[in-house]
Amino acid sequence: MASTACFVIVSRNDIPIYEAEVGSVLKKEEAAHLHQFILHAALDIVQDLAWTTSAMFLKSVDRFNDLVVSVYVTAGHTRLMLLHDSRNEDGIKSFFQDVHELYLKILLNPLYLPGSRITSSHFDTKVRALARKYL
Amino acid sequence: MIGVGKAKQYANVLDKPLSRGRQEVSLSAFAFLFSELVQYNQTQVDNIAELERRLEDAGYAVGARVLELLCHREKGNRRETRLLGILSFIHSTVWKVLFGKVVYLITFCIWKDNLYQKRYVADSLEKGTEHEDEYMISEKELLVNHMGAFNCGAFVAGIVRGVLDSAGFPAVVTAHFVPIEGQQRPRTTILIKFAEEVLRREARLG
Numbered sequence: 612m613a614s615t616a617c618f619v620i621v622s623r624n625d626i627p628i629y630e631a632e633v634g635s636v637l638k639k640e641e642a643a644h645l646h647q648f649i650l651h652a653a654l655d656i657v658q659d660l661a662w663t664t665s666a667m668f669l670k671s672v673d674r675f676n677d678l679v680v681s682v683y684v685t686a687g688h689t690r691l692m693l694l695h696d697s698r699n700e701d702g703i704k705s706f707f708q709d710v711h712e713l714y715l716k717i718l719l720n721p722l723y724l725p726g727s728r729i730t731s732s733h734f735d736t737k738v739r740a741l742a743r744k745y746l
Numbered sequence: 747m748i749g750v751g752k753a754k755q756y757a758n759v760l761d762k763p764l765s766r767g768r769q770e771v772s773l774s775a776f777a778f779l780f781s782e783l784v785q786y787n788q789t790q791v792d793n794i795a796e797l798e799r800r801l802e803d804a805g806y807a808v809g810a811r812v813l814e815l816l817c818h819r820e821k822g823n824r825r826e827t828r829l830l831g832i833l834s835f836i837h838s839t840v841w842k843v844l845f846g847k848v849v850y851l852i853t854f855c856i857w858k859d860n861l862y863q864k865r866y867v868a869d870s871l872e873k874g875t876e877h878e879d880e881y882m883i884s885e886k887e888l889l890v891n892h893m894g895a896f897n898c899g900a901f902v903a904g905i906v907r908g909v910l911d912s913a914g915f916p917a918v919v920t921a922h923f924v925p926i927e928g929q930q931r932p933r934t935t936i937l938i939k940f941a942e943e944v945l946r947r948e949a950r951l952g
Binding site: 663719725 | 758759760762764807810811813814815816817818823824825826827831912913914947951
């Protein structure tokens with residue numbers, strides 16, 4: 612539970628549409644920027660990896676010091692990326708699957724433009740609750 | 747807020763579970779909605795081409811969502827990474843869920859070294875174009891063409907383009923009327939022409 616984690620949803624066009632720091636540990640001010648930097652750097656690797664397998668959960672694709680990047684790619688190539696330092700793969704997979712369902716519900720809204728930022732505060736609350744539950 | 751004043755089971759749509767999906771919508775309801783869509787767009791444009799483009803854009807939005815939803819619901823979270831995979835996904839799963847029936851997929855896929863030579867023959871075989879990047883979905887009675895004098899197949903072409911584009915297979919998709927001997931109604935064909943990068947990636951993936 613006491614782990615740092617940064618969760619980002621990146622759309623098909625490589626634009627982050629949702630960001631959340633879900634870690635529960637005190638962190639330095641620069642860490643947030645570093646987390647985002649690491650996640651963006653991992654995008655290239657995810658791009659190549661996504662075409663080699665038809666699974667959605669790509670497990671850990673990159674590491675930085677002791678932080679690991681895990682990625683879940685949806686059918687529409689929206690990437691759910693998690694930067695974390697834990698080894699709890701099953702928890703992470705369940706987390707991704709639940710967030711995927713939430714994302715689907717957001718996407719089904721005809722007034723939501725796919726690829727735009729997710730601004731729903733309810734979505735934010737639910738994602739953080741899921742993070743507390745699984746991570 | 748939507749739902750204020752009605753007895754709603756869930757406070758927010760995000761709490762409601764995704765439906766199982768065995769629901770059917772009445773044809774008249776859909777026809778009404780679709781005719782309104784067409785009429786609304788007709789008032790905004792000057793020519794048929796612009797109208798078709800708008801219908802295509804409307805279909806694109808549907809396609810993007812249909813892809814995500816069906817992959818999650820029907821395919822147990824497996825993505826499609828190959829060209830033939832996504833095409834068969836469209837002409838079986840997507841068509842079955844959206845229109846309740848199966849269509850014929852005509853593929854003329856003649857690769858340079860003749861490794862691939864697939865032909866799903868429909869009852870009327872059309873002469874192939876011998877382009878590697880072109881595929882056709884042929885349907886006798888396209889649902890949206892039951893209503894309206896001109897080609898509303900643009901909407902369905904938009905759906906297909908939305909699915910392909912979101913899955914990472916950019917393509918130009920158009921709907922054409924193909925007159926057939928012995929039938930008074932022309933058959934509708936959806937022509938799919940893939941972009942260069944798709945073919946290159948397919949070749950690279952082997």
